[in-house]
Amino acid sequence: MNPFEMVIGIVLIVTVGSIIRAKLGVRRDRHGNEHFANNGASAAEARRLQEEVRTLKDRIQVLERVITDNHSSSSLDREIERLRDERK
Structure with missing residues (x-):
């Protein structure tokens, strides 16, 4: 695996994780603390x-x-x- 593919893979994993967290309603405040929106x-x-x-x-x-x-x-x-x- 070359470095370009590794960077694309990391970006893809972070993006998918962010989408899943948004669907579950997990939010972060400005201090980085996580909490549920509902x-x-x-x-x-x-x-x-x-x-x-x-x-x-x-x-x-x-x-x-x-x-x-x-x-x-x-x-x-x-x-x-x-x-x-x-x-x-």
């Missing part, structure tokens, strides 16, 4: 964001219903006040 804090953040998206979808449904309904302005006022009370 820890408990990120899972809690994901749950919080899912709940926020669910809340926003509900609000969009209400807005669509309010806009498309043909009710009088008084019933619209009552609906808006009811929604404000639910948020508190």
Whole structure:
């Protein structure tokens, strides 16, 4: 094996190893310490964001219903006040 083939082999091994580590979620911080990217804090953040998206979808449904309904302005006022009370 000549030196050129050895360099290509080393680069290939390091590249494949880096790809595998990325797929497994292993990350390095700036000090070289390794840790998994999907820890408990990120899972809690994901749950919080899912709940926020669910809340926003509900609000969009209400807005669509309010806009498309043909009710009088008084019933619209009552609906808006009811929604404000639910948020508190």
